[in-house]
Amino acid sequence: xxxxxxxxxxxxxxxxxxxxxxxxxxxxxxxxxxxxxxxxxxxxxxxxxxxxxxxxxxxxxxxxxxxxxxxxxxxxxxxxxxxxxxxxxxxxxxxxxxxxxxxxxxxxxxxxxxxxxxxxxxxxxxxxxxxxxxxxxxxxxxxxxxxxxxxxxxxxxxxxxxxxxxxxxxxxxxxxxxxxxxxxxxxxxx
Numbered sequence: 001x002x003x004x005x006x007x008x009x010x011x012x013x014x015x016x017x018x019x020x021x022x023x024x025x026x027x028x029x030x031x032x033x034x035x036x037x038x039x040x041x042x043x044x045x046x047x048x049x050x051x052x053x054x055x056x057x058x059x060x061x062x063x064x065x066x067x068x069x070x071x072x073x074x075x076x077x078x079x080x081x082x083x084x085x086x087x088x089x090x091x092x093x094x095x096x097x098x099x100x101x102x103x104x105x106x107x108x109x110x111x112x113x114x115x116x117x118x119x120x121x122x123x124x125x126x127x128x129x130x131x132x133x134x135x136x137x138x139x140x141x142x143x144x145x146x147x148x149x150x151x152x153x154x155x156x157x158x159x160x161x162x163x164x165x166x167x168x169x170x171x172x173x174x175x176x177x178x179x180x181x182x183x184x185x186x187x188x189x190x
Contacts, residue, residue: 001041001175005189007034008154008176014185018156019100020126020178026153027060027125038175039067042123042151045173046072049148052118053077055140057096057107057132064153065123072121077114079107079136092142096135099128099159107135109143116144127152127174130161137170149173156181157190 011024025031042064054076056065062078069076079094082105091108098105122136133150140147149171155162157177165172177190 001038003034003037004153004176007031008178008187012187014181014187018128018159018181020154020156020181020187022154026063030063032063035063035067036070038064038153039069039071041175042068042121042173043071046121046149046151049121050119051121051148053114053120054123055079055109055120055136056123057081057136060125061123061132064125064151068121068123068151075113077109079109079139081105081107092139094135094138094142097129097131099131107132107139109139111143114143114145117146118143119146119148121148122150123152124150125153127155127161127165127172128159130165133161133165133170151175154178 007025013021015021054065054069054074056062057079058081065076090111093106093108095104096107122133124132137147152174155174155177157179162172178187179190180188
């Protein structure tokens with residue numbers, strides 16, 4: 001998606017440790033026009049797959065997931081990272097390691113909103129090592145839910161997540177694939 005690549009080049013910042021910071025338009029301040037186009041692009045790509053719900057992990061995946069849900073006229077569920085007092089133990093859970101935060105979070109989705117046999121589309125802001133998508137797939141497996149694929153805003157293709165998911169037969173559709181982050185702060189796309 002050319003507009004996304006242009007935003008990454010203009011506003012993205014390369015940090016040490018192969019981190020791409022895009023908080024100016026994706027995961028802190030949200031460019032709603034761009035998110036709307038991202039949602040439309042995911043909807044167009046996955047439109048004929050019988051998807052019944054959109055899943056993501058809080059919080060950076062919520063904006064692209066909601067826009068995809070809007071475009072597809074489907075509900076969106078986001079896996080919570082922190083247990084709330086309003087959530088009970090009737091949850092599907094999985095542990096997810098965050099590369100950029102160097103922490104492991106237990107994500108959870110309420111059983112109340114998941115029906116066995118549903119077909120879900122997973123949406124995430126970044127794909128590096130694939131932990132968030134793997135966690136959602138683990139929950140889908142627990143719930144008896146089929147995963148139609150994963151829509152990724154930015155994939156760091158030099159890290160193993162995308163290849164590992166594709167090797168497992170998951171359809172991964174990434175709108176911007178980054179093959180390198182250079183020492184002088186540039187982003188190189190596939």
